[in-house]
Amino acid sequence: MIRKTLVSGVALLTLFALLGGCAKQQKLYQAQIYVFGTLATISIWGVDDAKAQAGVAAVSQDFDQMHHDWHAWHPGPLVDLNKAIAAGKPARVLPSLIPLIERSKELSDASEGLFNPAIGRLLKLWGFQSSERPHGPPPSRAAIAALVAQHPSMDDIRIKDGVLYSSNRAVQLDFGADAKGYAVDLALAHLRKLGIQNAIVNAGGGLGVIGSHGDRPWRVGIRHPQGKGIIAAVNVYNDENVHTSGNYERFRVYEGVHYAHILDPRTGWPVEGITSCTVIDRDGTLADAAATALVVAGVKEWQHIAKRMGVKYVMLVDEAGTVYMTPQMAARVEFNGEKPKIVISDLSTAH
Ligand code: AMP
Ligand code: MG
Secondary structure, three states: OOOOOOOOHHHHHHHHHHHHHHHHOOEEEEEEEEEEEEEEEEEEEOOOOHHHHHHHHHHHHHHHHHHHHHOOOOOHHHHHHHHHHHHOOOEEHHHHHHHHHHHHHHHHHHOOOOOOOOOOEEEEEEEEOOOOOOOOOOOHHHHHHHHHOOOOOOOHHHOOOOEEEOOOOOOOOOOOOOOHHHHHHHHHHHHHOOOOOOOEEOOOOEEEEEOOOOOOEEEEEEEEEOOEEOOOOOEEOOOOOOEEEEEOOOOEEEEOOOEOOOOEEOOEOOOOEEEEEEEEEHHHHHHHHHHHHHHHHHHHHHHHHHHOOOOOOOEEEEOOEOOOOOOOOOOOOOOOOOOOEEOOOOOOHHO
C-alpha cells in the first residue's frame, strides 16, 4: 500500500489512451497505472476504445481513493483510526473502511490469526511501514517480544453503528496483506457496472479477471519466487482471482540474512522456509489474505489453514524450490521449463 514513485496517473493514462487510439482494430485494450506502489495493468477485451478508456479512468480513480483511505502510514482516515485506538478512544470509521475491516476480521479468524492485520506496530518496528527498503540490524528481541506479548488481534475490535471500539490499545490496523485483493474485487465490479464484461485487473502480486479473452480464457503467469521470470502459467476463468504472496518483493537484508516482510504474528519474526504462495479463488480478498496466511503457515500447517479458510487452489514454493500443491491446483498449472519437485496434498484428508 505504498506509492514509491508518484507518477502522474493522468499522464500515464493519456499516453496509453493514445496508444489505444492508434490501434482501433485491436480488441485488446491495455493501460497501466501506478497504484499501491506498483504498476497495475488493466486489460479489457471486446469493447471500443472509448468504453475501455472510461473503464480504466474509473478504476484509476477508485484505486487513488482506496490508496488514500486505506493507507497505514500516510496521513488519512486509517492513520487517524489507528491513533484513536492507541489513545483508547472509540472512533467513527470512514464508511468505505467498514467492509474491509469486517471482512478482514472474518479472514483473520479463519486463518487462526496467521493473517493478522492488527500487527501494524510490529510491521512498523521491522521498518515495513515505509516506502523505502529497511536497512540495518533487525529490531531487538526484547522490543519484538514486548509487542507480541500485547497480543494485538482483530478479535479486539468491534464496530457498532459506524463506531470502532478496541479493547486493546496495541492494535494498529494495516491491510497490506488483503487490501489489494479487496481493491481488485471492487475494480472488477465497477468495470462490470460500466458494461465491460471481459477484463483483467492486475495489481502486481494479485489479479482478478472477468469474462474471457475472446474465445479463449485469460492466461496468466505465476512469478518465480526467486525472481527468475515465470514459474508456471494458468488459465483463469470468469470471476477468478490469482494472488501471490512472496518474500522476493520486500525484505530487509542485514549481514547476508534476508528478513521477509511477512511476519509470523505468533513470534513477531519474519517467516522462513516458504518463498511464495499462490491462491486462486473467486473471492479476491480471501485469495490475498490466504496467500499471506499460508506463507506464515509453512510446509507443515498450510493444509490445515487452507481448509479452514476454504481455499482449494493453492501452491507454495519453499526455499529449496519444492512445490507444494492441492490436487486441484496441480490439475491447472503448467510449469515453465524444468519441472520442479512436487508434493501434492489433498485437503480433504487434512486435519
Ligand atoms: P502480501 O504481499 O499480500 O502477502 O502482503 C504483505 C504485507 O502484509 C506486508 O508488507 C505487511 O504490510 C503485511 N503483513 C505481513 N505479515 C502479515 C501477517 N502475518 N498478517 C497480516 N498482514 C501481514
Ligand atoms: Mg496477501
